[in-house]
Amino acid sequence: MNKLYLWGIIITAAMLGFTYYTIVLTKGGMNGDIVNMLALAGAVALVIITVFVVIKYVRQMQTDTASGELADETWDGIGEYKNELPMGWAVMFLALMVWAMWYYIIGYPVNAYSQIGEYNEDTAAHNAKFQEKYLSITGDKLVEMGESVFLADCKACHGIAADGIEGRAANLNKRLEAKTVKYVIENGSNNHLLGSEMPMPDRNGLFNTKTGALLTDAEIDAVASYVADGMSGAGANVFASTCASCHGEDGKGMEGVAPNIVEFTPTLVTNVLNHGKKGAIGGMPSFNGLNAKQKEAVGAYITSLSSTK
Amino acid sequence: MFHWLEKHPFFFAVGVFLVIAFAGLITVLPNFAQSSRPLIGAAPYSTLELAGRHLYIKNSCNACHSQLIRPFKSETDRYGHYSLSGEYAYDRPFLWGSKRTGPDLMRVGNYRTTDWHENHMKAPADVVPGSIMPAYTWMFTKLADIDTAYAEQVTVANIFSVPYNKPVPMRDGSTKIVKMGSSVEDANAMALAEAKVIAADMKDQDVKDAIAAGKIPEIVALIAYMNSLK
Numbered sequence: 001m002n003k004l005y006l007w008g009i010i011i012t013a014a015m016l017g018f019t020y021y022t023i024v025l026t027k028g029g030m031n032g033d034i035v036n037m038l039a040l041a042g043a044v045a046l047v048i049i050t051v052f053v054v055i056k057y058v059r060q061m062q063t064d065t066a067s068g069e070l071a072d073e074t075w076d077g078i079g080e081y082k083n084e085l086p087m088g089w090a091v092m093f094l095a096l097m098v099w100a101m102w103y104y105i106i107g108y109p110v111n112a113y114s115q116i117g118e119y120n121e122d123t124a125a126h127n128a129k130f131q132e133k134y135l136s137i138t139g140d141k142l143v144e145m146g147e148s149v150f151l152a153d154c155k156a157c158h159g160i161a162a163d164g165i166e167g168r169a170a171n172l173n174k175r176l177e178a179k180t181v182k183y184v185i186e187n188g189s190n191n192h193l194l195g196s197e198m199p200m201p202d203r204n205g206l207f208n209t210k211t212g213a214l215l216t217d218a219e220i221d222a223v224a225s226y227v228a229d230g231m232s233g234a235g236a237n238v239f240a241s242t243c244a245s246c247h248g249e250d251g252k253g254m255e256g257v258a259p260n261i262v263e264f265t266p267t268l269v270t271n272v273l274n275h276g277k278k279g280a281i282g283g284m285p286s287f288n289g290l291n292a293k294q295k296e297a298v299g300a301y302i303t304s305l306s307s308t309k
Numbered sequence: 310m311f312h313w314l315e316k317h318p319f320f321f322a323v324g325v326f327l328v329i330a331f332a333g334l335i336t337v338l339p340n341f342a343q344s345s346r347p348l349i350g351a352a353p354y355s356t357l358e359l360a361g362r363h364l365y366i367k368n369s370c371n372a373c374h375s376q377l378i379r380p381f382k383s384e385t386d387r388y389g390h391y392s393l394s395g396e397y398a399y400d401r402p403f404l405w406g407s408k409r410t411g412p413d414l415m416r417v418g419n420y421r422t423t424d425w426h427e428n429h430m431k432a433p434a435d436v437v438p439g440s441i442m443p444a445y446t447w448m449f450t451k452l453a454d455i456d457t458a459y460a461e462q463v464t465v466a467n468i469f470s471v472p473y474n475k476p477v478p479m480r481d482g483s484t485k486i487v488k489m490g491s492s493v494e495d496a497n498a499m500a501l502a503e504a505k506v507i508a509a510d511m512k513d514q515d516v517k518d519a520i521a522a523g524k525i526p527e528i529v530a531l532i533a534y535m536n537s538l539k
Contacts, residue, residue, distance in 0.1 A: 073312075075315075115380055116380055116391075118380075119380035119381065119382070119385075119391065122381075122382045123382050123385075126382055152387070153420070156421070156425070156436065156437060157421075157422075157425050157436075160438065165428075165435065165436060166435075168424075168425075168428045168435075168436065169425075281424070282422060282423070282424030282425070282510060283422040283423065283424065283510060284422065285419060285420050285421070285422055287420065289386070289389060289419075289420075
């Protein structure tokens with residue numbers, strides 16, 4: 001018998017013996033467990049296959065003689081036979097090329113991850129949910145929504161209580177303060193409060209129809225406190241003869257002519273959010289990041305602040 | 310030729326390098342050039358804005374405030390459109406920041422105003438309850454360094470061809486020309502003119518006095534920079 005086979009049998013026996021010793025004879029052992037048995041069967045198969053495959057190739061190296069046609073090219077005297085491509089390898093190579101084409105043209109581009117794509121999907125899903133859930137809400141729910149938008153976007157300037165943080169921004173619990181009214185009369189205003197260009201003239205364009213003259217400082221003070229106090233007090237005459245022609249006798253404004261100066265309306269607030277404004281206290285930027293429903297909700301919330309008081 | 314290459318490993322290595330480098334160039338460079346090109350709507354900083362930017366860096370505002378809006382719904386709801394690389398074309402260096410102790414400031418000019426910044430920089434907690442941002446009261450009296458800002462303008466205009474005094478396209482199809490002074494005096498005069506517009510919206514008497522005397526307090530430059538972030 002060839003010496004090689006003998007060594008093969010000895011090594012196989014030794015390894016099987018060692019396996020038997022480590023698994024079956026040690027504490028725990030097979031333990032009647034199917035997984036342990038499978039592992040043992042695997043180990044035995046592995047040992048036998050390994051040994052006999054090694055023997056086969058070692059035998060081949062010992063006995064084989066080179067044959068076939070040599071390629072023209074040699075590398076430092078080392079030559080290469082002209083062999084046919086192995087069929088299995090060639091098929092796999094071609095299949096891989098086809099797969100690569102598919103992956104390059106369809107597989108990757110169609111399924112690739114994109115951060116912006118995920119953002120767009122998120123936003124679309126969110127907007128769809130918003131449409132479905134919130135687009136038709138009214139009343140108290142709308143006011144609640146307005147409050148939450150207010151707390152997210154408006155409180156930085158107007159304060160959590162919407163009081164303008166001690167004069168740093170407009171106090172929204174009240175339609176107008178005397179200071180604001182006075183500023184507007186003296187300087188005019190063009191804040192798109194009606195949604196379009198509709199400037200109010202400054203004091204050089206405001207006549208008191210009763211006296212037939214421009215408003216005096218005293219009249220301005222009087223009418224300012226009259227408006228700020230909710231249309232009550234001493235300035236009633238001045239208001240009636242100067243302001244009422246546009247703002248209405250009750251101060252509630254006229255469509256397309258002058259805004260309501262007695263109370264907030266959702267439309268008024270929406271217009272301020274759309275265009276921003278600049279006045280006695282300072283500037284307010286526009287908030288066009290909010291959608292129409294959110295603006296309406298803020299309008300409802302701000303209207304509710306002064307109407308319940 | 311391949312036979313020759315196989316016998317000369319050095320030139321073979323050079324060849325391999327050239328092939329890979331070429332592949333890298335044609336795949337990386339066009340994208341890179343495209344995305345680092347100024348976005349339509351991006352304009353260079355004016356002298357005063359640049360002085361404000363220097364103050365932003367000097368006071369380490371970027372340690373607590375980022376300038377990079379990520380493409381998440383929660384962020385774009387709060388700060389506006391997510392950031393695009395072309396928007397940073399005139400930022401040298403960019404001020405992305407890596408930590409948000411305070412809010413992102415990438416587009417703060419869209420939703421805060423001059424008078425808000427004035428109140429806030431004087432006493433942050435009065436405007437934002439619970440804010441841990443310190444007050445920056447000295448900015449109302451110390452003067453902004455316009456000369457250095459002008460020096461940077463001249464440098465970037467010469468070296469990086471930043472388009473000062475040239476029309477840059479805006480999003481609405483119009484063009485905008487950001488002017489750069491022809492001399493230091495000219496630049497100071499232009500910055501003062503810009504500062505006057507901002508100071509008109511401010512209430513602090515020291516600031517108004519300084520502007521009337523032809524000086525520009527730091528706060529005015531910083532607010533100019535904040536307002537330019539859109």
